[in-house]
Amino acid sequence: MPLPEKALIRRIRDRAAKYPGAGPHGVIGIGDDCAVVPIPRGHEALVTTDFSLEDVHFKRVWHPPESVGHRCLARALSDIAAMGGEPLAVFLSLAVPPSLPQKWVDGFLRGLLTLAREFNVSLAGGDTAKSPGGILADIVGLGSVPKGKGVLRSGARPGDRIYLTGELGASAATIDLLSSGKKLRPREFASHFFPRPRVAVAGFLRERGLASAMIDISDGLSTDLGHICDESEVGAELESEAIPVATVGNAARRVDLRFALHGGEDYELLFTAPPKKRVPLRIAGVAVRPIGVVTRARQMFLVQKGGVRQRLQPQGWEHFNK
Amino acid sequence: MPLPEKALIRRIRDRAAKYPGAGPHGVIGIGDDCAVVPIPRGHEALVTTDFSLEDVHFKRVWHPPESVGHRCLARALSDIAAMGGEPLAVFLSLAVPPSLPQKWVDGFLRGLLTLAREFNVSLAGGDTAKSPGGILADIVGLGSVPKGKGVLRSGARPGDRIYLTGELGASAATIDLLSSGKKLRPREFASHFFPRPRVAVAGFLRERGLASAMIDISDGLSTDLGHICDESEVGAELESEAIPVATVGNAARRVDLRFALHGGEDYELLFTAPPKKRVPLRIAGVAVRPIGVVTRARQMFLVQKGGVRQRLQPQGWEHFNK
Numbered sequence: 001m002p003l004p005e006k007a008l009i010r011r012i013r014d015r016a017a018k019y020p021g022a023g024p025h026g027v028i029g030i031g032d033d034c035a036v037v038p039i040p041r042g043h044e045a046l047v048t049t050d051f052s053l054e055d056v057h058f059k060r061v062w063h064p065p066e067s068v069g070h071r072c073l074a075r076a077l078s079d080i081a082a083m084g085g086e087p088l089a090v091f092l093s094l095a096v097p098p099s100l101p102q103k104w105v106d107g108f109l110r111g112l113l114t115l116a117r118e119f120n121v122s123l124a125g126g127d128t129a130k131s132p133g134g135i136l137a138d139i140v141g142l143g144s145v146p147k148g149k150g151v152l153r154s155g156a157r158p159g160d161r162i163y164l165t166g167e168l169g170a171s172a173a174t175i176d177l178l179s180s181g182k183k184l185r186p187r188e189f190a191s192h193f194f195p196r197p198r199v200a201v202a203g204f205l206r207e208r209g210l211a212s213a214m215i216d217i218s219d220g221l222s223t224d225l226g227h228i229c230d231e232s233e234v235g236a237e238l239e240s241e242a243i244p245v246a247t248v249g250n251a252a253r254r255v256d257l258r259f260a261l262h263g264g265e266d267y268e269l270l271f272t273a274p275p276k277k278r279v280p281l282r283i284a285g286v287a288v289r290p291i292g293v294v295t296r297a298r299q300m301f302l303v304q305k306g307g308v309r310q311r312l313q314p315q316g317w318e319h320f321n322k
Numbered sequence: 323m324p325l326p327e328k329a330l331i332r333r334i335r336d337r338a339a340k341y342p343g344a345g346p347h348g349v350i351g352i353g354d355d356c357a358v359v360p361i362p363r364g365h366e367a368l369v370t371t372d373f374s375l376e377d378v379h380f381k382r383v384w385h386p387p388e389s390v391g392h393r394c395l396a397r398a399l400s401d402i403a404a405m406g407g408e409p410l411a412v413f414l415s416l417a418v419p420p421s422l423p424q425k426w427v428d429g430f431l432r433g434l435l436t437l438a439r440e441f442n443v444s445l446a447g448g449d450t451a452k453s454p455g456g457i458l459a460d461i462v463g464l465g466s467v468p469k470g471k472g473v474l475r476s477g478a479r480p481g482d483r484i485y486l487t488g489e490l491g492a493s494a495a496t497i498d499l500l501s502s503g504k505k506l507r508p509r510e511f512a513s514h515f516f517p518r519p520r521v522a523v524a525g526f527l528r529e530r531g532l533a534s535a536m537i538d539i540s541d542g543l544s545t546d547l548g549h550i551c552d553e554s555e556v557g558a559e560l561e562s563e564a565i566p567v568a569t570v571g572n573a574a575r576r577v578d579l580r581f582a583l584h585g586g587e588d589y590e591l592l593f594t595a596p597p598k599k600r601v602p603l604r605i606a607g608v609a610v611r612p613i614g615v616v617t618r619a620r621q622m623f624l625v626q627k628g629g630v631r632q633r634l635q636p637q638g639w640e641h642f643n644k
Contacts, residue, residue, distance in 0.1 A: 028472070028474065031475070031553060032405070032474055032476075033370060033400075033401040033402075033404035033405055033475070033536075033537060033538060034368040034369055034402055034405045034463070034465065034472075035368070035369045035370070036366055036367070036368060036467070036472045037366060037367040037369060038366045038367075038469070039361045044358055044361060045358070045359040045360075045361050045367055045464065046356040046357070046358060046359075047356055047359060047411070047413055047446070047447060047462065047464055048355060048356040048357070049414075049415045049447065049448050049449050049460070050415075051415050051417060051449050051458075051460075053417060053451055053453070053454060053458075054454065055454045056417075056451055056452060056453075056454055079356050080355075080356055082355035082356070083356045083358070089369070091369055091371045091462070092371075093372075093373050093415075093460045095375060095458075124369070125369060125370065125371065126371050127371050127372050127460070129373045129375055129379070131378075132375060132376065132377045132378055132455055132456055133453075133454055133455025133456065134454055136375075136417075138371070138415045138449070138460040140371055140413070142367065142464075143356065147360070150350070150358045152350065153353070153354050153355070154354075214355075215355060216355060231353060231354070
């Protein structure tokens with residue numbers, strides 16, 4: 001059954017109420033002009049917004065609705081993590097075509113709310129509309145961080161070591177398989193369909209004051225490292241051998257290096273730390289690997305095993321339909 | 323010239339930088355994973371999100387881009403006002419079709435940023451994407467209010483008086499004229515094209531503790547009063563003669579009462595106040611009128627001059643293409 005706009009608001013409100021315990025104490029959510037969210041004492045607010053647009057960020061034939069809802073929220077949680085912050089509440093603007101089955105919306109909300117509950121954030125508001133085209137979602141993440149302690153992109157200094165959580169390239173490799181017409185089981189390609197935002201790792205790094213700059217891998221390593229270099233006015237050298245290349249599927253096939261270097265939407269954390277800081281090789285169950293060093297010269301290089309240096313250009317992640 | 327996604331981000335960032343002085347001290351904005359926004363001491367955060375979708379909330383042939391940008395932001399500021407809050411920062415998610423001229427985006431940003439500067443809020447972040455259909459904007463408003471002092475929809479009590487700022491119906495009447503094929507000069511129909519969010523009125527009401535419940539007229543008087551009644555578990559009686567019906571155009575033509583009762587997007591404030599509170603008839607230059615009373619019986623009535631009572635049903639504002 002299609003969902004008119006008012007019914008959609010009720011649906012979201014009802015579903016959100018079925019995931020109680022999610023969210024910080026005292027949030028006044030859906031059902032007023034604004035949500036009211038207490039910010040912890042001594043903290044400042046973090047805000048991020050991310051589109052999830054049909055045929056730009058997901059395809060209905062590729063992505064089950066649970067995955068679309070999960071990924072939609074994961075983008076926001078990962079952005080908050082990249083600042084070293086704690087998520088507090090999320091807001092969903094959702095426009096759907098009148099013909100969309102209610103089942104799809106229910107699956108989407110199930111995916112989103114399951115992840116929200118896990119990270120203790122409430123779905124505290126948003127907007128709904130009839131979409132003139134495909135499904136349009138915009139997620140807003142509200143988090144907080146102790147005053148002045150947010151980890152920015154601009155704090156990297158020459159000599160800092162560069163670290164990465166987890167492995168890279170699985171998401172882009174999965175898109176590549178889907179594009180070639182392969183049918184995939186989402187649970188076997190969970191890095192793409194159900195990525196894990198690294199909130200706990202980021203919290204550890206921020207509490208210990210380990211990271212000088214941080215970003216999440218949403219546009220691809222070469223592009224996101226480029227953002228840190230731009231904002232910090234530095235360069236970087238990555239050791240090609242050190243870059244953790246993901247495996248995908250039950251066969252654990254190692255993906256192509258170019259997916260690890262330039263593929264996006266891995267939602268791992270890329271951060272820098274001064275050389276005197278001791279960064280654990282495992283944080284909150286996630287592998288953390290040194291992959292290079294920050295340089296004064298404002299260029300990025302990939303250094304091969306034999307020492308050959310090759311320029312690394314940001315090859316921004318373009319969504320799959322571009 | 324069309325705007326690829328990366329160029330669009332730069333454009334927004336450059337334009338936002340040209341409106342300095344806008345925004346609270348200390349906001350770290352566009353150029354990191356999240357914006358960092360200090361919340362005033364003793365305050366809690368207010369968050370609202372609102373879609374502005376082409377052919378749902380605006381039409382390119384009717385609305386100049388400056389008006390679309392202005393109205394987009396006005397929706398967020400009005401929601402923050404309806405809580406008695408102060409706006410701090412706004413975030414814009416904007417997806418445009420590749421064919422959209424840069425001139426349109428510049429006009430849109432000019433309209434949005436001019437209003438932002440006037441209300442001292444910074445455009446502190448957002449997202450951009452290629453749109454698979456028309457122009458898609460989602461505005462996020464972040465504001466604050468002293469802890470526990472946010473004016474909710476749920477505080478109306480039987481016996482409270484019902485008040486309204488300004489006049490109603492101009493926006494719906496303007497849409498009606500546009501729908502009939504009339505060409506209009508936006509500055510002559512400013513209530514629709516360039517509505518004024520009632521932030522100063524709301525701040526006055528909250529500081530003096532005058533309002534027991536408040537909402538802004540975005541869906542129409544009958545629907546928005548219905549929201550207050552639902553959330554407060556009360557009813558209402560409005561005096562038909564007391565409802566301030568707007569005039570439009572240079573000829574100052576009085577609009578039809580049904581536009582005042584059911585038309586949306588006027589962005590006036592509807593609030594209730596206990597009978598012992600003295601509510602000024604003019605606040606921050608805006609007329610404030612008593613229009614009815616809150617009742618115990620959970621129904622809404624319109625009372626004619628001669629005393630005839632007639633049921634008032636929420637006739638929700640449906641956007642013009644529904």
